[in-house]
Structures are given as structure tokens and as C-alpha cells.
Amino acid sequence: MSISAPATVNTFEAKENKSQIIHHVFFWLKNPSSEEDLNSLIKGIKTLETVRKIYIGVPASTELRDVVDSSFSASELLFFDDLAGQETYQNHPLHLKFVEDCSHLWEKVIVYDFVDM
Amino acid sequence: MSISAPATVNTFEAKENKSQIIHHVFFWLKNPSSEEDLNSLIKGIKTLETVRKIYIGVPASTELRDVVDSSFSASELLFFDDLAGQETYQNHPLHLKFVEDCSHLWEKVIVYDFVDM
Numbered sequence: 368m369s370i371s372a373p374a375t376v377n378t379f380e381a382k383e384n385k386s387q388i389i390h391h392v393f394f395w396l397k398n399p400s401s402e403e404d405l406n407s408l409i410k411g412i413k414t415l416e417t418v419r420k421i422y423i424g425v426p427a428s429t430e431l432r433d434v435v436d437s438s439f440s441a442s443e444l445l446f447f448d449d450l451a452g453q454e455t456y457q458n459h460p461l462h463l464k465f466v467e468d469c470s471h472l473w474e475k476v477i478v479y480d481f482v483d484m
Numbered sequence: 485m486s487i488s489a490p491a492t493v494n495t496f497e498a499k500e501n502k503s504q505i506i507h508h509v510f511f512w513l514k515n516p517s518s519e520e521d522l523n524s525l526i527k528g529i530k531t532l533e534t535v536r537k538i539y540i541g542v543p544a545s546t547e548l549r550d551v552v553d554s555s556f557s558a559s560e561l562l563f564f565d566d567l568a569g570q571e572t573y574q575n576h577p578l579h580l581k582f583v584e585d586c587s588h589l590w591e592k593v594i595v596y597d598f599v600d601m
Binding site for chain 1: 496543549570601
């Protein structure tokens with residue numbers, strides 16, 4: 368017997384086209400102690416604000432529990448109305464220019480996209 | 485000569501007490517294909533909504549670029565007015581009950597806290 372996809376997960380997927388997409392990106396700088404590089408990266412992220420409201424930040428000094436990862440250098444968080452909105456952003460000239468201008472600064476990037484339920 | 489902390493980073497820290505804290509948690513289930521476990525986890529996260537507005541979701545089906553991590557099972561995103569608000573939430577009876585009731589479901593948790601600039 369084959370295992371069919373769980374019904375509830377399918378419901379999430381069906382809802383996705385009309386649900387908000389939350390796009391969270393974490394950057395780890397090649398030179399994490401460089402104030403200049405951090406400022407350049409944040410300046411770069413700020414150029415994207417003309418495209419969309421962005422929450423931009425650095426690690427907060429919350430309690431360093433085992434599960435907390437505070438090793439990243441900077442973070443950006445965006446909300447999109449739907450999948451199409453996220454794709455438009457990815458291909459927007461200002462986003463492409465940001466990647467071109469700033470990608471030499473970072474060593475690692477992790478992107479998490481989730482659909483709000 | 486000792487290396488002093490970069491001035492800009494200090495500015496970020498100084499601002500932190502009055503800046504919004506963004507708290508993003510990712511959960512990886514022990515049994516990622518279990519619809520029942522996912523539903524139990526999400527039901528657990530939803531009990532926290534009485535404490536604070538929470539964005540709750542599952543991975544979105546955005547393009548699977550190299551940098552995108554879509555391996556997590558569920559995610560919760562919360563905004564706090566300040567560090568104290570985040571700490572109050574951590575110690576809230578409903579939060580402690582959620583961890584007690586649901587922690588057997590997950591294999592891994594990553595928490596990212598960042599301060600909005």
C-alpha cells in the first residue's frame with residue numbers, strides 16, 4: 368500500500384496560493400567582526416525597502432539557550448501576499464542589484480519561506 | 485592593542501532595549517511524515533496565541549534554491565516590544581505548558597532572535 372499525502376498537509380498547500388508568505392533570510396558575513404562589512408550589508412538590505420516593507424536586524428541579546436542560534440550577522444524578514452509576490456521580489460532589479468553588490472560580503476545565507484496558516 | 489567593539493554595533497545594542505524583538509522558531513519533527521504529529525504541534529503552538537499574536541506556518545512551496553531550507557516541519561514567528569516582553573513570554577505558564585506537552589514531538593528546534601533596527 369502506498370502512503371498517500373496527509374489530508375491536512377494538502378489543505379495547507381491548497382491554501383497557500385491565497386496565504387501570506389513569510390520570507391526570512393539570515394546572513395553570515397565572511398568577516399563577522401568587520402563593522403564596515405556589516406554596515407555595507409545592512410545598507411544593501413535597506414535598498415530593498417523601496418520594494419517592500421522589511422524588518423532588518425542583528426542578533427538580539429536574548430538568553431543564549433541551547434536552541435538559540437545567534438551566530439548570524441544580519442537578518443531580513445519580509446511578508447508577501449502570495450507566492451507570486453515573493454517571485455516578483457526575487458526577480459526585481461533592485462533585489463538582483465543587492466545580490467550583485469553584496470554577495471561578496473557573506474559566507475553563508477539561509478532562507479526560510481513559510482506560509483502563514 | 486585590544487580590539488574594541490565596533491561603534492555601530494554598540495549603537496545597535498544601545499537601541500535594543502527600546503526596539504522590537506523578532507523571535508522566530510523552527511521545529512523539525514521526529515516523525516516528519518506524521519500528519520498527526522504535525523497537527524499536534526500546530527495545535528500546541530496555537531495555544532500560545534492567547535499570549536501574543538503568532539504567525540504559524542509550514543514550508544511554502546517557493547523555488548528550492550540552494551540557500552532555501554525547507555526541511556523544517558513548522559514555524560512560529562512572534563514580535564515583542566522589547567527584551568523584557570520576550571522574557572515574559574518564555575516564562576509564561578502557557579509557554580511552559582506548550583513545551584511540556586509538545587517537546588516529545590520534535591527532534592530539533594532552532595530559535596533566531598533579532599532586534600529590528
